[in-house]
Amino acid sequence: MINSSTYNYFNSQETPFYYYDMELLENSLISIKKEAAQYNYHVHYAIKANANPRILSLIQSYGFGADCVSGNEIKRSIENGFSTDKIVYAGVGKSDREIELALDSDIFCFNCESIPEIEVIEEIAKSKNKVANIALRINPNVNANTHHYITTGIAENKFGINPWEFEEILSILRKSKNLNLIGLHFHIGSQIVDLSVFKSLCIRINEIQDWFLDHQIIVDHINVGGGFGINYHQPDEEPIPDFKNYFALFKEFLNLKANQEVHFELGRSIVGQCGSLISRVLYVKKGINTKFAILDAGMTDLLRPALYQAFHKIENLSSNESPENYDVVGPICESSDCFGKAVSLPETKRNDLIAIRSAGAYGEVMASEYNLRKVATSFFSNDIK
Numbered sequence: 001m002i003n004s005s006t007y008n009y010f011n012s013q014e015t016p017f018y019y020y021d022m023e024l025l026e027n028s029l030i031s032i033k034k035e036a037a038q039y040n041y042h043v044h045y046a047i048k049a050n051a052n053p054r055i056l057s058l059i060q061s062y063g064f065g066a067d068c069v070s071g072n073e074i075k076r077s078i079e080n081g082f083s084t085d086k087i088v089y090a091g092v093g094k095s096d097r098e099i100e101l102a103l104d105s106d107i108f109c110f111n112c113e114s115i116p117e118i119e120v121i122e123e124i125a126k127s128k129n130k131v132a133n134i135a136l137r138i139n140p141n142v143n144a145n146t147h148h149y150i151t152t153g154i155a156e157n158k159f160g161i162n163p164w165e166f167e168e169i170l171s172i173l174r175k176s177k178n179l180n181l182i183g184l185h186f187h188i189g190s191q192i193v194d195l196s197v198f199k200s201l202c203i204r205i206n207e208i209q210d211w212f213l214d215h216q217i218i219v220d221h222i223n224v225g226g227g228f229g230i231n232y233h234q235p236d237e238e239p240i241p242d243f244k245n246y247f248a249l250f251k252e253f254l255n256l257k258a259n260q261e262v263h264f265e266l267g268r269s270i271v272g273q274c275g276s277l278i279s280r281v282l283y284v285k286k287g288i289n290t291k292f293a294i295l296d297a298g299m300t301d302l303l304r305p306a307l308y309q310a311f312h313k314i315e316n317l318s319s320n321e322s323p324e325n326y327d328v329v330g331p332i333c334e335s336s337d338c339f340g341k342a343v344s345l346p347e348t349k350r351n352d353l354i355a356i357r358s359a360g361a362y363g364e365v366m367a368s369e370y371n372l373r374k375v376a377t378s379f380f381s382n383d384i385k
């Protein structure tokens with residue numbers, strides 16, 4: 001994964017830290033841009049996956065829009081060069097201040113998640129004498145077959161609007177002068193590696209579009225959300241997800257009406273593989289039946305294993321000895337502070353450098369200061385000579 005000058009650089013730094021392979025990020029962006037351009041698809045990067053300014057400015061330089069879920073994400077994306085007319089804003093709990101900020105910033109579209117939210121946006125837009133572009137975030141009741149914490153598209157779920165609410169929404173919209181319905185929005189979950197799930201989504205979107213057509217409504221924009229997964233088990237075999245087949249699937253199965261434009265909100269598949277959490281072994285401790293490799297990185301730096309039992313590939317960058325099994329854990333006072341059990345690593349000693357791979361998405365952004373720990377810094381491959 002890394003050459004000797006990068007290894008020496010790592011060795012000279014205080015750990016833990018995030019390391020971003022900016023060439024890989026750039027190659028991923030080139031691939032997405034090329035594949036999406038074939039069909040004139042619009043891609044909005046889901047800021048929530050990684051909001052590091054260096055990452056954001058590279059992504060925006062490829063002309064992508066931003067998918068935000070808070071006022072601060074809107075601010076951060078504007079500060080880092082995303083153009084406001086490519087910002088979409090989702091979230092089940094938009095506060096009045098956040099709605100005001102979004103209206104003042106003239107973002108492209110609010111992805112609305114409930115009737116009360118639509119009413120509040122209408123009220124605030126009216127007070128500002130503005131018209132808000134909205135899309136309905138529809139709950140399509142498609143099972144994403146992913147971890148239950150990151151599935152969002154099934155019926156009993158805090159996200160999105162259910163079909164039995166459409167009639168009421170249309171009557172609100174008919175009366176409104178400050179809301180402009182421009183799109184339908186969907187997002188069914190994250191880390192979806194089975195492409196047939198997206199085929200099911202397309203089929204549902206087609207049915208939902210038919211319902212709207214029966215009510216004389218054709219929106220200009222269809223936003224299919226994000227959720228495309230990455231290969232956590234073999235990051236080096238699949239550093240760039242198969243965007244070609246991903247976009248082709250939507251081309252094949254989504255029935256578009258004339259002049260409709262398609263939008264995507266990709267997070268993990270853009271930034272997931274370019275980041276690693278680099279840490280050092282503090283101690284190797286013998287348990288009863290296992291050995292613990294205790295790292296200086298913990299769940300405060302990368303929460304996914306503790307929160308979702310997520311798998312991340314772990315590598316010892318310092319040892320070529322014969323393999324042994326370790327429970328790789330962090331220093332936090334929580335039993336769930338564990339990166340992997342019975343992980344096969346070359347014989348591991350104090351001070352060895354450890355890389356936890358595929359940590360570019362939902363890693364640094366989910367860090368906390370629990371136990372009053374310092375939040376890990378970040379380094380970028382293009383700064384290392």
Ligand code: LLP
Nearest residue numbers: 046187190191226227228265266267268362
């Ligand atoms: N659009 C909406 C409306 C979303 O809720 C999300 C992610 C995305 C787009 C981007 O999804 P992606 O392409 O990254 O899968 N912290 C969890 C993931 C939470 C995802 C939340 N929503 C994790 O670490 O797996």
